[in-house]
Amino acid sequence: MNQKVYKFRQIVCRRGFKIQKGTFLLKKGLAEMLKGGVIMDVVNAEHAKIAEKAGAVAVMALERVPADIRKAGGVARMADPLKIKEIMSSVTIPVMAKCRIGHIAEARVLEALGVDYIDESEVLTPADDRHISKQDFKVPFVCGARNLGEALRRISEGAAMIRTKGEAGTGNIIEAVKHIRCINEEIDLLQNLSQKELNEKAKEYRVPFHLLLAAKKLKRLPVVNFAAGGVATPADAALMMLLGCDGIFVGSGIFKSQKPYETAKAVVEATTHFDRPQLIAKISAGLGEPMKGLDIKELEIRLQERGN
């Protein structure tokens, strides 16, 4: 750990008790509090309030939702700080924001703004082919992953939360399903490996041995793992929870649907009660048109291939 980071973690409070900030436990801890909840993409204060009222556990402040980023093309960057501040002051739930992969300066700006979580996201245009060293920050990071190696590499860089990459802005769940299934299967595979084989696996994945061992012992990732990239309906959310995700990110799925508030509320309830199909049947009824969605085969750009 570098000197500067060390300094702000060791602050002595008046009573003489040592107070520590920005520890990994605190970063991971906030993600634990979000479990079983839905994090919604919002582009302004009005959307943020609708999301909060519908039961979002946090909001992701963005310039545009992924479906519109796809349409607009060009370089997608961090949102305008003015917009992020506007959203932060309009809700009491945590506010997250996205920075480009490898863009340390954008991440520092977001930290200075006081956002609660940073998503180093493939949805924005990458600024580097390497990811940010996230342990140098006081604010926690979430990163996308398609498989166990990718997830553990992000954790070893300091990510305190993982989400599937899926294929953002498509309203098509198939990629997110493949990613969580892949992670689950690769963790299952670890169970029968010898010490030597595990060592080789750690080398193959380019991850520290202790992280691989933690995944093996816990039979899941050592941090909270959410679903993202393609969730559009309450049943999509329930599907990802059934596959073992800890919670749900919904991007375009809410505000590109015919009835955003009703859809948001139903997705929240389906995430909590994912194991009760009769209840999901009831809350899914009469929600109107979900977002239209895209076929993965017809995509020009696959966002999930950014950052590895």
Place this chain on the structure above:
Amino acid sequence: MMTTIGVLALQGDFREHIEMLKKCKVNTAEIRLPEDLKDIDGLIIPGGESTVMGNLMQRHNLGREIIKKHKSGMAVYGTCAGAILLAKDILGSRQPRLNLLDISIKRNDYGRQIDSFESELKIEGIGNFSGIFIRAPVIEKVNKGVKVLSRLNSKPVLVQKENVLASTFHPELTRDKRVHEYFVRLVRKKFMIGV
């Protein structure tokens, strides 16, 4: 008969509470709908987002059933968001709550996530304990009959009234089961409420 403690599993870190309760050797149950409350002796409301849990509690009459069950003797413990939901008075907010503990509480009063912190605490009857505060609320005022078991910078962080316990920190994120054991003892004591 073995004690069963339920953990409200609408949202939040309920898994950590359940793991902690298992270490205390009690039966556990995940509570999502009113029928899940049937066989439990105590209830933990975990950390999470108090607005979300409050809303979801209203949707299937779960909140009302919890209050009813508490009146017939069920002990309750709330951590962080759970403490907010137990409070009578949430400063500056009209969000849904259970109103089982006569305290005034202020949400996110230490600041945003970058101000979240860990600090050593001294707890009455338990001793030194590692306090984990994540976007934590501050208990501004405790009213008559509410006992303060621990303070940080003069503000209460663990309070109790009869069989209702509330902390603004997260013992479930540590490896230390002493606060949970304290709650298990409360559950077993079976206070007579309102007599």
